[in-house]
Amino acid sequence: MKYNSHNKSNYYLKKALTIFILLIFTVIVLYPMYWVVISSLKTNNEFLSAPLGFPNKLMFENYLSAWNKGFSRYFFNSILINIVSVVLTVSIGAACAYSLARFNFKGKTIIFYLILAGLLLSPQVAVLPLFKLLVRLRLYNTYWALILPYVGFNLPFSIFLMRSYFLSIPREIEESAYIDGCNTFTTFIKIILPISKPIIASAAIVTSRFFWNEFLFALIFIEDSSKYTIPIGLSHFRDSLSTDYTTMLAGITIAALPMIILFLVMQKQFIKGLTAGSVKG
């Protein structure tokens, strides 16, 4: 390809203009986040008198105050519910996906479609009967009231994701394990799961993003403030801390950070899982 100086300067002009426009979008994306973080480090007086100003002294105490006013509890609840739900979803899902990927059995097609159709069902349509069911089972207002429906609604996606991965594993690997005397269960645990780590990580990330975010079930199935998850605790914070703005903004930052960190650390698995699922929210 031949470049004369005119073409070349044209190229740099275009590139500079594009980057300029992209930087404007960058500011639109980052500035609101920056504003929340910097405001969370002000005193309430500073925040009220100069919303755009910079704090005189960084008030990390706001974080301590948010933490002590209930956030430690919400954080603990969210993490506990997240871990239990992810472990259940991924282990139960992997077993089911493996069976669907490897065995022929009666009713397989119908079971597969039943699970696949679960992808299309929105939690809002189940929320009222689930509420009644949980009250009947005396699970309302317990951690299980969130964990059990979370697992149910996230299984179809993880099964779908892991099944297609298991299908891509060559059968010879398992056959040699059978020759070595493994049974189906030990082959699954010792051979299949270890080589499926990347897809398990993707399934775990996507589902934990869902659990961390989930609002509707957490709002309806939990009554006790000591069992609130972060999103619910945060929305109640707004009312109880009505004039303590900076503590509230510190709370928002605490709520946002874990997923941002997880994303920055595990970008690849994050995007892989999301694009495989193509589901939002």
Next chain:
Amino acid sequence: MYKKNITPYLFIIPALLFILIFVYIPIVENFYFSFYRMNSYAPGKTFLGLDNYIDIFQNEIFYTAIINNTWYAVISLIFQVGLGLILAITLESKLLGKERKFFRTVYFLPSVIAIAAVGLMFYYIYNPNLGLLNAIINLFTESNFNYAWLGKPNTAIFAVIAMSQWQFTGYIMILLIVAIQKIPEELYEVAEIEGATSIQKAIYVTIPQIKEMILVTSVITVIGAFKLFTEIFVTTRGGPYDTTQVLGTFMYKTAFFYDKMGYAAAIAVIIFFITFTTSVIQIRLANRGED
């Protein structure tokens, strides 16, 4: 590895039980509830036939909700899919080098934050007296603008919609970028030999090649618009004067504020039909893409 024993079923049963008990049975029950008058705690119920549905179609809030959900869908299509596509093509063009990774990460970032956190963030950004938005307007115009973005019936729903564009445009952009990266390089080489400009390459190569993904992201966006709940609940709770109600918040208010479970179940059925039919379209489009 054809097995006739029960092992395959043992692997499947736990998942199947979870899905049946916590997904399918409640959804079927929801249809049943929608024909009754019932409360959240009281055990009794009265059969009403289609009365709940007739009531819904005579309720003004239902139409407000449908209109708001539709606005949300339309504006999201323009920004998340439209602008997302332009950004995706720009970031994948040869014009950019290493800096594309930076922009990609930054634009995607808002979508990893919990919706409740973003909602509350914007609740403060839109605050009339101490919010970021009015502060910036006042900085540039040297005025004393104190408009309540979320408090005025005319703008409240659009302020919430704008927030979601901020949050999810980068998300749709990433889905489109992944599709663009799968386009064979030769197609661009041919276009270059024929002297195509970068805009022509986008229109004649990129867009036709990722047509399926554009359709899939459009459907995801529309489904998301009709499942809307958290964004509204944490910012306006459907107010002022019910002007920002959407189907999800309308259902919630009916069930837990007015304690009309059957009526709320009927609203859920309507959400089901809208999201389910849109989802079926998505699956069909996605499958066509794999052929």
